[in-house]
Amino acid sequence: MRQLAEARNNAELAERRMIDAAPLQESVGDLERALLGDPGWQRFTAVTQQEFTGEGMRQMRAVCRLMAIANPLIRRGLNLRSAYVWGQGVEITARANGQRDGEQDVQAVVSAFLRDDANARAFTGASARDRLEHALGTDGEFFVVLFTRPRSGWVQARVIVADEISDIICNPEDRSEPWFYRRTWTEVSYDEHGVQEPRQREQLYPAVDYRPVMRPKRYAGLDVDWHAPILHVDVNRPEGWQRGIPDAYAAVNWARAYKEFLENWATLMKSLARFAWRLTAKGSQRGQAKARLAAPPPVDSAGSPQDVGGVALTPIEQQLEAIPKSGATIDAESGRPLAMMVSSALDVPVTMLLSDPGQTGARATAETLDQPTELAMGQRRELWSQVMLRVLRYVIAEQVRAPHGGLQGTVKRDPVTGREVVRLAGDTSDVIDVSWPDLDDADPVKVVAAIKAASETGTVPPELVLRLLLTALGVRDVDGIVQPMLDDEGGFVWPRGPGEVDGPASYGRAGADPALSGVGSMRPDGWDENADCGCEPDTDTDGDLDDGDDGGLEEDAGLTVPNVLLDLREAMSDRNLRKYWLHGKGALKIRWNTGGDFSRCVRQLGKHVADPKGLCAVYHKQATGVWPGDKRNR
Structure with missing residues (x-):
């Protein structure tokens, strides 16, 4: 129970x-x-x-473009993004510059493409890069079409706006692999009377990474231009979507709200400015007070109205006071959170966006680039690096493929991936470096000190040290300074300072130990070395650069023996001399990489080079990979 x-x-x-x-x-x-x-x-x-419909995407891009023109916040935000990415410039160089034996000049091909007037106007120039960065902000994407001449391999880069690409045809089994881009546009021509003749056109362009073995002239009922592949550059694209979203899209509504707030604030201030004083009077006195206020102000002796600094004399029954503003005013800073939403959408600091640190800010705050913004701009720079590298890889491949191209090599299809692989002849590297300056204002003194410390390790080539120093000092044309300092084989030629003579400094410039120069001369200044020196004339006239004991070896053809002693700079820049002692029969006499090679080099070169120890130190490094005296050389 x-x-x-x-x-x-x-x-x-x-x-x-x-x-x-x-x-x-x-x-x-x-x-x-x-x-x-x-x-x-x-x-x-x-x-x-x-995904958004095509018409919806076009409307969205149109709104973002209009806001980028008319709204100050959107305009400044996109300008800041472009300045962060491109304001300091970028250096694009190919490692192969044709300076070494058998090496092709890839840098010449890259420079010709980048500096071409038409390419610079459309894609590679400073104005074009700024314009395309703004296009990512307002359109979220653009399309680079690479028109190629099959015989010469010359590539012309042009940009197609997003509104002209009506469809992206992908691999039926892989939506992330585009095959063709469907372009629909209106071609306008003129007849003999100057009348426009618009014509609707439609065509397919292949993706830059899609080059099948069989390339039909038509696909899906449309012509295919296989000599004009397209590279699609997009940002903010959600996973599974095909089109990019503008950077400004998330900021448009908040920028409009901030604009309306400022308009309302200005209207309120204008309304409050209409009335400054309040006159309180009893019923019988109101008519007199109204007439007195309507009367013109008194004048001084010169006839000028006394409308400033006047004195109000009112009866006891009347009271004149300023209209109170408490509770009626709204500070303009109250709309700052709306501006912060715009800055968040565009990944820029609100202090930079408003050009004002705010009431609680400081100059240091306004000039500081926070880490999230720095990372966001670095990410955009990385996107541009990948775009440039992909375009330049295509340029190099077409120069190899074309029968009259500027590069020699092979273009073969990988049997596993099915993709084309380009190999340059002569063991030439196709690596291209894209170098961006730091976003932060690094102290040049500290940067130079770090480069100097790295150079002193003996592991950094002098050409790279010079490039790093010039970049740290903000020099724009780095290649224009470095190239004249390289000899025909790509070796670095050290400059000589004004009035500088060979000695310990020459060894230091050559990367060797200055102590190798030995004890300096104890003779007074102006001493004539040839006067009463007791020296015997040089009897080595057989042109073998030897002391006579050559073991029966014949000298290399075409090598001319100098009749005077060469200084270190002249000897290092002598291409024939380096070939003879590093790769010719002179190398057999020195027997590099064996015990006593440095001493044999000094003995062999002593009669022909003023500083044999310095030159032999450099030759030793080039022949063996280590400096004389290095523990790895023991």
Whole structure:
């Protein structure tokens, strides 16, 4: 009986709880029905699942373009992004510059493409890069079409706006692999009377990474231009979508809200400015007060109105006071959170966006680039690096493929991936370096000190040290300074300072130990070395650069022996001399990489070079990879 009573009580308790919860269940149900029954929510869900429609994307891009022109916040935000990315410039260089034996000049091909006037106007120039960065902000994407001449391999880069690409045809089995881009545009020509003749055109362009073995002239009923592949550059593209989203899209509504706030604030200030004083008077005095206020102000002796600094004399029954502003004014800083939403959408600091650190800010705050912004701009720079590298790889490949191209090599298809692989002849590297300056204002003194410390390790080539130093000092034309300091084989030629003579400094410039120069001369200044020196004339006239004991070896053809002693700079820049002692029969005499090679080099070159130890130190490094005296050389 007791268990039955407990069960009955529990049932009643559960029933009461269900009755109490009924209103809550009904409220949740109503909310769910309202959410699912709203056509707006259904349309939004369907659109986001299937991507925005083409017409919706065009409208979105049009709004963003208009806001980038008319709204100061959007305009400045996009200008800041472009300045962060491109303001300090970029250096694009190929490692192969044709200076070494058998090496092709890839740098010449890269420079010709980048500096071409037409390419610079459309894609590679400073104005074009700024314009395309703004296009990513307002359109979210652009399309680079690479028109190619099959015989010469010359590539012309042009940009197609996003509105002209109506469809992207992908691999049926892989949506992330584009095959063709469908372009629809209106071509306008003129007849002999100057009348426009518009013509609707439609064509397919292959993706730059899509080059099948069989390339049909038509696909899906449209002509295909295989000599004009397209590289699609997009940003903010959600996973599974095909088109990019503008940077400014997330900031448009907040920029409009900030604009409306400032307009309302200005309207309020204008309204408050209409009334400055309030005159309180009793009923019988109101007419007199109104007439007095309407009367013109008094004048001084010169007839000028005294409308500033006048004195108000009122009866006891009248009171003149300023209209109180408390509770009626709104500070313009109250709209700062709206501007912060715009800055968040564009990934720029609000202090930079408003050109004002704010009431609680400071100059240091306004001039500091925070780490999230620095990372965001670095990410955009990385995107541009990949774009430039992909375009230049295509340029190099077409120069190899063309029968009259500027580079020699092979273009073969990988049997595993099915993609084309380009190999340059002569063991030439196709690596291209894209170097960006630091976004932060690094102290040049500290940077130079770090480069100097790295150079002193003996592991950094002098050409790279010079490039790093010039970049740290903000020099723009680095290649124009470095190239004249390289000899025909790519070796670095050290400059000589004004009035500088060979000695310990020459060894230091050559990367050797200055102590190798030995003890300096103890003779007074102006001493004539040829006067009464007791020296015997040089009797080595057989042209073998040897002391006579050559073991019967014949000298290399075409090598001319100098009749005078060469200084270190002249000897290092002598290409024939280096070939002879590093790779010719002179190398057989020295026997590099064996015990005593440095001493044999000094003995062999002593009669022909003023500083044989310095030159031999450099030759030793080039022949063996280590400096004389290095523990790895023991």
